Amino acid sequence: MTDPLLSPGNTVADIAAKLPGAARIFRETGISFCCGGDLSLIQAADKAGLDLADLTARLQGLIDKASRDAPLDTPALIQRIIDRYHVTHREELDFLIPLANRVEIVHGDHDEAPLGLTQALIALRDGLDVQMTAQENLLFPAILQGEVAGLAGHVRTVIDQHDEIGTILQRIEHVTHSMQLPIGACGSWTALYTGLRKLCADVVAHFYVEQSLLLPRAVAA
Template identity: 55%
Template sequence: MTELTPAALVGDIASDLPGAAELFRQRGISFCCGGSQSLSEAAAKNGLRVEDLLADLQSLAAAANRDAPEATTPLIDYILARYHETHRTELDWLIPLAQKVETVHGDHDDAPHGLTEALVALRDDLDSHMMKEEQVLFPMMKQGGHPMIAHPIDAMRHDHDTTADLLRGVEHVTHGLTLPEGACRSWTALYTGLRKFTDDVVAHIHLENAVLFPRFEAAS
């Protein structure tokens, strides 16, 4: 988990902390192309007080995982239902909708060129990752762990880093999920769905990295 300090990188915070991406969007802070800037640099560039940004981010951190079950098995079941199933369902309609918007509005200056390709890559990445959790890691955890469990956990953390990079790609091709003036209903529905989807993926990763995985890493 990225420590929330003025020196922390905007891109790292957006990838780690649920809700941070939307907060940055509202403040006009880029975390795809501008992800390598520190929080203090981003605040200065956008005429904001870094103390205010930190306070808002701390509030998000305090709220993270508040609704998740505490016991391990219910927590895993929650992740499966709330995130695994939801990601699959949402990508099933987001990808065709992205293809439609790219096709119909391809000549628009703000068209999200490459979005369909980015979402297909993200779907393939998540499908592989979630299947490994469902078939290997989560059953091991439900049985109380395993002497070698650190290895699949390390692999899942690496997968999470890859997923975060793919999310930044989606953010980039959609210009920060910014709708152009007069955007049609399909375009609006696409970006509304993508905001929810991308924020969900970050929350999913955070819940595993910061809450679930450490329970077994400490014992391995």
């Protein structure tokens, strides 16, 4: 059964922001989810000359894999979120923000320079930090202690935060020209985009695990 996220009418920007691995598939197939992000999945497939059923099947495979890989035990799932995503995001942003600043300063006069990237990454860091700190101090302990009263409000807050950070990810995609390196890019620029691709993919995966796996379990408990 196809996940509702993959309804042909959903935009590719929405799918890329919510489904881990979708951005990679879109890049590989020539589908822009930045400037062309307002296209529906069916429109994007038609524009790229792709079979909609084949494209949907590849995306559905990502959803199936994410569900299979999730720990069945909720405490283990929460610990994985903290170890795999919270810790990693903080470490990688500490590395990528000064690297982005260096690339902007050194290559600011280049036509494909990622102008505004440093500012976007700082906004991403700050937004993630607010969300992750609240989860570590309030939401996760409440879930582990079975305190479901008022959890619906927390869920709504998390979803709203995900949407806000999704907008920042789209900005990063835009200012980096879909993270396409220019010919002859230096080592710093190459390292920056390599790190960005991983970071952005991890953020999407992080949010998917929370919104599609952890929070539904918590509310149903």
